[in-house]
Amino acid sequence: MIAILIALRRLLHRVLEGGLHIERRLEPFFRPQLNRLAREPLARSVQRLKTRNRPHQGLRPAEETFFEWEEASLETVVDEMREQMNRHFQPGAFERGGNTKTHGLVRATFTVYDHLPEHLRKGIFAVQRSYPAYIRYAGPGPDVPEDIRDVGFGSMSVKLMDVPGPKLMDEEKHTQDWPAVVTPTFVTPDVRENAKLQYWSTIDEPLWYFLNPKDSHLLDFIMQSLWNETQYNPLGQPYYSCVPYLLGEGQAMQFTYVPLTEVTRRIRGVPFGRVPPNYLRDNMVETLREKDVEFEMRVQIQTDPHLMPIEDASIQWPESLSPWVPVARIHIPRQQFDTPAQMAFARNLRFNPWHTLPEHRPLGNQSRARRRLYAELATHRQRMNCVAHTEPTGREMFDHGVAVEPPDKAAPGSH
Secondary structure, three states, rough: OOHHHHHHHHHHHHHHHHHHHHHHHHHHHHHHHHHHHHHHHHHHHHHHHHHHHOOOOOOOOOOOOOOOHHHHHHHHHHHHHHHHHHHHHHOOOOOOOOOEEEEEEEEEEEEOOOOOHHHHOOHHHOOOOEEEEEEEEOOOOOOOOOOHOOOOOOEEEEEEEOOOOOOOOOOOOEEEEEEEEEEOOOOOOOOOHHHHHHHHHOOOOOOOHOOOOOOOOHHHHHHHHHHHOOOOOOHHHHEEOOOEEEEEOOOOOEEEEEOOOOOOOOOOOOOOOOOOOOOHHHHHHHHHOOOOOOEEEEEEEEOOOOOOOOOOOOOOOOOOOOOOOOEEEEEEOOOOOOHHHHHHHHHHOOOOOOOOOHHHOOOOOHHHHHHHHHHHHHHHHHHHOOOOOOOOOOOOEEOOOOOEEEOOOOOOOOO
């Protein structure tokens, strides 16, 4: 009887997943209009339901709460995600456990705005200057499906280089990493719930994390569904940090990357023709062949520790309490980025939000877990690919089949 119930559960999951794949092909014809009409009202309603019974803890701004279940939950997440990697990839071709499919790694310049308000002038934002950057655009995990068959998720991970000052992780001395995703709230509220999600992902039935009648996460499913949709071009869509960071001691922020450039959004083959398997990368290539692209980084300061929590990443910080403030411009020049050498370099890069100045320390249990989680999975990936970790400088050249660095340049941080 148990075997029959498991088989039925798996069959129902495949049916639901098949329906999602059909929806992804139809969404370009109705989803933009639906978003304009319903996304924000629905999100506000979900957030009211999520926050109405949350107890007041009397926390100070940027104050963290540590839980006894964190370490055990993190162990489960690490083990499950490592197992997913082992199941999906072969030695020499390992990809990341999360944000797995690389659409492209591009060069960029990150320029801090001048004349920021005093309370924002911390860390990277203390003075007006520009930093060289790499930006990795990626799709979901734990595998690398055709773009039209993924769950409509994307990420934008920014790595600044030539950043002076001590860092919270010793493996990189001159970088500042700020990853972001397409949803303003995270898929799980905390690490304990993330451990449950990773179990369902390992057995290839992730929808049951949300829809399991014995342990439902329906509100989180709705929030993710409001922003997980058919993607058009990674260069033309906003991204969110989802989790908070310090902005100087005693002040917490979240951030977003807002696109400022009109980009190619065509998807050939929809609804039911043949869609190119990597159309998102194709659209990035076409865009950066024709024009430069810009994003603006904006930050949101925590003003109410109850309604803008540190430890629950499923709560959207209300803009009515704290509007977004522009702090920097990201300039991506026209370039070719889809060479084999540059894609291999992207695979080997490590992104970790703990590659950071102390003034921007990640906050909350999800971020505390990411320090070890990202480091261990990156080490596993590089070990299975027989490559060593190398800190990037931004001066790498990719026109010799492999990434090489000009020998006549000063080391980052030496000027």
